[in-house]
Amino acid sequence: MIDPDAIDNLKKIVGKDRCFDSAEQLACYCYDAYFEEAMPDLVLFPCTRDEVSGILKICSIHKIPVTARGAGTSLCGASIPAKGGVVLCFSKMNRIVEINTKDRYAIVEPGVVNADLQKALAPFGFFYPPDPGSMAMSTIGGNVAQNAGGPRCLKYGVTVDYVLGMEVVLASGKVVRFGSRNVKDVTGYRLSSLFCGSEGTLGMVTSIILKVLPLPESVSTLLVTFDDLDNTAKAVADIIGAGILPVALELMDKTTIRTIEEKAHIGLPVDAEGTLLIEVDGVKEACEKEIKKITEKLEANGAVNIEVAKTEDERETLWHARRSVYGVFAKLSPSLYTEDIVVPAGKIPEMTRMIVDIADKYKLLVGVMAHAGDGNMHPMIPADKSNKEEWARVKKAFDEIMAAAASLNGTLSGEHGIGLAKTEYLPLVMDEDAIEFMGVIKKAVDPDGILNPGKFV
Amino acid sequence: MADSYGQNCNKCGFCLSVCPTYQAQGTEDASPRARIQLIDFFSDHKIGSSEKLKDIISKCLMCGSCANICPAGINHPERYVRMREKMIRDHGDRPEIKSLVYLLAKESRIRMAAGAARMAQKIVPHVFAEKYRLGSIALKQFPVFNKVPFRTAARKAMARKPGKKSKGVPALKYGRVAYFTGCATNYLFEDTGFAVLDILRHMGVEVIIPETQTCCGIPMLFHGGRENVKSNINTNLACLDAQGIDAVIVDCPTCGAALKNDYPALAEEFGLDQDAANRVAEKVVDISTFIMAHARPQDFPQNHETIRVTYHQPCHLRNHMPSPGSAQGLLNALQGVEYIPALDMDSCCGGGGTFFYEYPEVSRGIANKKVTNAKATGANLWVTDCPVCRINLGGYLDDSADLTVVHPARLAAQFLPDLKGRKG
Numbered sequence: 089m090i091d092p093d094a095i096d097n098l099k100k101i102v103g104k105d106r107c108f109d110s111a112e113q114l115a116c117y118c119y120d121a122y123f124e125e126a127m128p129d130l131v132l133f134p135c136t137r138d139e140v141s142g143i144l145k146i147c148s149i150h151k152i153p154v155t156a157r158g159a160g161t162s163l164c165g166a167s168i169p170a171k172g173g174v175v176l177c178f179s180k181m182n183r184i185v186e187i188n189t190k191d192r193y194a195i196v197e198p199g200v201v202n203a204d205l206q207k208a209l210a211p212f213g214f215f216y217p218p219d220p221g222s223m224a225m226s227t228i229g230g231n232v233a234q235n236a237g238g239p240r241c242l243k244y245g246v247t248v249d250y251v252l253g254m255e256v257v258l259a260s261g262k263v264v265r266f267g268s269r270n271v272k273d274v275t276g277y278r279l280s281s282l283f284c285g286s287e288g289t290l291g292m293v294t295s296i297i298l299k300v301l302p303l304p305e306s307v308s309t310l311l312v313t314f315d316d317l318d319n320t321a322k323a324v325a326d327i328i329g330a331g332i333l334p335v336a337l338e339l340m341d342k343t344t345i346r347t348i349e350e351k352a353h354i355g356l357p358v359d360a361e362g363t364l365l366i367e368v369d370g371v372k373e374a375c376e377k378e379i380k381k382i383t384e385k386l387e388a389n390g391a392v393n394i395e396v397a398k399t400e401d402e403r404e405t406l407w408h409a410r411r412s413v414y415g416v417f418a419k420l421s422p423s424l425y426t427e428d429i430v431v432p433a434g435k436i437p438e439m440t441r442m443i444v445d446i447a448d449k450y451k452l453l454v455g456v457m458a459h460a461g462d463g464n465m466h467p468m469i470p471a472d473k474s475n476k477e478e479w480a481r482v483k484k485a486f487d488e489i490m491a492a493a494a495s496l497n498g499t500l501s502g503e504h505g506i507g508l509a510k511t512e513y514l515p516l517v518m519d520e521d522a523i524e525f526m527g528v529i530k531k532a533v534d535p536d537g538i539l540n541p542g543k544f545v
Numbered sequence: 546m547a548d549s550y551g552q553n554c555n556k557c558g559f560c561l562s563v564c565p566t567y568q569a570q571g572t573e574d575a576s577p578r579a580r581i582q583l584i585d586f587f588s589d590h591k592i593g594s595s596e597k598l599k600d601i602i603s604k605c606l607m608c609g610s611c612a613n614i615c616p617a618g619i620n621h622p623e624r625y626v627r628m629r630e631k632m633i634r635d636h637g638d639r640p641e642i643k644s645l646v647y648l649l650a651k652e653s654r655i656r657m658a659a660g661a662a663r664m665a666q667k668i669v670p671h672v673f674a675e676k677y678r679l680g681s682i683a684l685k686q687f688p689v690f691n692k693v694p695f696r697t698a699a700r701k702a703m704a705r706k707p708g709k710k711s712k713g714v715p716a717l718k719y720g721r722v723a724y725f726t727g728c729a730t731n732y733l734f735e736d737t738g739f740a741v742l743d744i745l746r747h748m749g750v751e752v753i754i755p756e757t758q759t760c761c762g763i764p765m766l767f768h769g770g771r772e773n774v775k776s777n778i779n780t781n782l783a784c785l786d787a788q789g790i791d792a793v794i795v796d797c798p799t800c801g802a803a804l805k806n807d808y809p810a811l812a813e814e815f816g817l818d819q820d821a822a823n824r825v826a827e828k829v830v831d832i833s834t835f836i837m838a839h840a841r842p843q844d845f846p847q848n849h850e851t852i853r854v855t856y857h858q859p860c861h862l863r864n865h866m867p868s869p870g871s872a873q874g875l876l877n878a879l880q881g882v883e884y885i886p887a888l889d890m891d892s893c894c895g896g897g898g899t900f901f902y903e904y905p906e907v908s909r910g911i912a913n914k915k916v917t918n919a920k921a922t923g924a925n926l927w928v929t930d931c932p933v934c935r936i937n938l939g940g941y942l943d944d945s946a947d948l949t950v951v952h953p954a955r956l957a958a959q960f961l962p963d964l965k966g967r968k969g
């Protein structure tokens with residue numbers, strides 16, 4: 089139970105309209121895109137850094153758990169208030185403070201939706217590269233806290249590569265700023281990087297300085313099919329190995345392609361054992377050259393069909409097919425368990441086979457989709473959580489998939505994070521000392537452990 | 546367990562990206578997935594019935610954008626309607642909304658109310674009209690009721706000037722269509738009605754306006770009046786399911802969606818004449834789609850001066866009709882129309898049936914953004930198919946705005962050779 093006085097004081101900071109405490113409203117903040125739930129006691133919507141600071145001061149005095157939230161699209165349960173307490177939702181703190189294309193940066197508040205930033209940058213001929221599949225609804229604050237990536241991160245890198253600086257409110261309410269507006273800056277520790285992927289366990293991010301890039305002159309997209317999955321993966325390794333860096337290199341296995349086609353009728357090659365969706369961008373001539381080189385590699389690896397999108401519409405259709413994967417699998421059953429393990433790109437064929445074998449063993453359907461260029465794989469298992477027996481098999485399958493990834497020198501998460509979903513697997517890829525070191529850092533900034541308790545640190 | 550109306554929501558959040566109430570309020574309770582969560586919690590007895598719950602469920606524009614994007618295939622409007630019914634049963638509804646449900650159940654009542662409203666509009670002193678609001682809309686911005694119901698006026702007009710309307714262009718002789726006018730055209734926007742009539746007759750189409758037609762029933766359904774809708778469906782099917790009708794023309798996307806999607810489903814639920822509902826549904830087509838499919842270039846010769854036009858796409862057209870792009874197709878096809886798309890052309894206007902009246906603050910926020918973006922196009926006409934969108938958007942355009950909201954048919958009618966400038 090939270091001290092009633094503390095609640096009154098917290099409410100005073102944001103006012104009645106920006107405070108939720110009814111059972112109905114709280115029920116809307118007990119979930120994110122993961123499948124577990126936990127009720128908060130209070131949801132607050134700060135609009136300024138000072139309000140955030142004031143709230144944390146009270147919470148630290150009364151040792152009230154505080155869980156930050158952007159749009160609640162975390163797939164690992166990072167934004168679920170596992171220990172109750174306050175949910176600090178940043179959705180109303182969503183101003184784009186400055187866009188400076190001359191100096192290539194933008195300053196945003198954490199609640200800015202990724203796609204809104206893209207929309208604001210486009211008229212200047214600029215963009216912000218990290219493009220998670222959730223970009224239409226997820227917030228920059230959430231992207232930073234999860235160190236989000238997306239298809240084009242193969243060429244452009246993930247969120248951490250674009251955060252120049254930030255303002256953070258620590259558990260005590262103290263405000264600290266680090267980094268700067270400069271694309272080059274090696275002044276001291278790169279603290280902003282520490283906060284990328286911290287999942288709201290180290291502090292509340294209240295302002296972010298992001299690097300932005302000029303939009304490429306042209307973009308080309310190819311859909312390639314193979315009649316052998318190993319060849320598909322070998323082609324990926326060959327392309328990367330030859331020093332070609334496409335924007336995106338997305339792989340889908342047979343089950344994934346067939347499932348999409350069956351449900352969505354987009355005209356995908358259902359006979360293919362593997363497909364690659366490849367995108368290159370840059371100066372027009374360079375793009376053409378790159379496509380030529382890529383085509384050579386594809387042909388050498390036995391590609392059956394290579395289709396280049398001729399119009400923007402065709403390009404959109406191909407990406408639509410790729411983006412509909414999640415939805416199509418979600419439709420197959422009440423609960424969709426999806427993971428995002430990473431293995432070295434060359435290990436993708438082996439890992440794919442391991443995933444399929446594990447799923448077979450537990451009599452589960454599995455679709456494999458991968459941001460193949462960087463070895464980031466999304467096995468998706470549609471199942472029914474309310475069917476206890478089936479869910480136990482799903483759980484076992486994922487235990488084994490995690491262990492398999494670790495055995496191939498891979499890791500637990502490429503973009504979705506650890507949250508509630510993968511804490512128990514941490515020791516598979518991090519040794520005791522490293523885990524302890526994270527604890528030391530956490531203790532230094534949040535000695536009472538009020539920030540997002542119940543998560544990985 | 547979720548009930549049988551849709552699958553489980555996996556909370557992916559895609560629906561947040563299209564939901565106008567979530568975007569306006571910025572809080573999860575205003576989102577589609579939260580409403581689904583609460584409905585599930587309610588059916589699992591994790592929360593009880595309450596005014597608050599009713600408010601959260603009803604504070605929705607019923608635009609259907611969430612269902613359109615949802616990868617899990619949840620039919621949100623269907624689940625919301627059921628939940629609204631339960632909540633209204635438990636907690637009642639505002640008296641004004643209850644009277645609306647009462648009125649719309651019988652044509653004679655609608656007619657009487659419209660007459661009374663017209664009288665009131667005439668006698669309300671100017672100062673009041675300046676000052677007072679209907680929900681979020683200033684009274685003086687509210688459209689004036691038709692002098693006589695359009696269907697009556699049309700019958701007289703058609704009797705006076707039978708058949709041929711225009712010189713020069715030979716009639717196409719497409720066939721016979723029934724025109725479902727909807728309440729809005731019948732009582733508020735006769736200009737739309739006359740435009741539709743003129744266009745169809747100019748194209749050589751024989752138009753029948755069934756006399757006994759009545760409100761499509763959707764507003765009642767959205768306000769807990771499921772039972773009341775039965776007789777409206779029966780009445781409308783009886784007059785629209787006639788021999789020799791090639792198409793049922795609608796000018797309002799909500800009526801269109803009702804006849805096309807809801808009637809077959811409701812007919813099945815209520816054990817009404819399902820075959821008739823299917824036959825009618827098959828023939829329903831909105832006027833822009835009909836024009837695009839059957840008109841010839843010579844039907845709409847070039848206007849002498851260029852008109853700058855922008856467009857607002859109604860949610861019920863986008864999310865419930867088979868060819869939502871037809872009005873824009875029409876704008877592009879009309880020689881002499883310069884179509885300038887607005888930034889948020891396809892986002893909700895915030896009108897939502899009675900939403901603008903029930904939740905004026907939210908509605909105003911949504912509409913103001915639309916108005917700013919439409920003004921930015923520099924257009925003089927703001928075309929939209931839906932009468933509620935027209936009321937709502939028009940409600941925010943004061944005299945200083947050089948922008949008028951019209952139905953696509955009204956714009957197209959300006960291009961008819963003999964009818965240019967006809968006032969409705």
Ligand SMILES: Cc1cc2nc3c(=O)[nH]c(=O)nc-3n(C[C@H](O)[C@H](O)[C@H](O)COP(=O)(O)OP(=O)(O)OC[C@H]3O[C@@H](n4cnc5c(N)ncnc54)[C@H](O)[C@@H]3O)c2cc1C
Nearest residue numbers: 158159160161162166221227229230233236237288293503
């Ligand atoms: C359909 C779908 C596709 C997805 N695709 C991708 C993808 O391609 N790549 C990818 O990386 N992820 C993806 N995700 C996962 C998710 O969208 C990302 O992790 C995203 O960054 C979360 O943003 P959010 O605003 O929803 O944050 P939330 O889920 O609300 O929060 C995520 C974490 O950030 C913390 N947090 C939020 N705001 C702050 C703040 N201001 N200060 C401190 N901590 C904060 C929260 O406490 C929580 O730990 C996808 C999710 C879905 C549902």
Ligand code: SF4
Nearest residue numbers: 554556557558560615
């Ligand atoms: S889009 Fe559908 S499945 Fe996804 S959160 Fe919304 S309602 Fe749930």
Ligand code: SF4
Nearest residue numbers: 564605606608609611
């Ligand atoms: S119907 Fe429209 S307003 Fe209502 S929840 Fe769905 S998207 Fe939001």
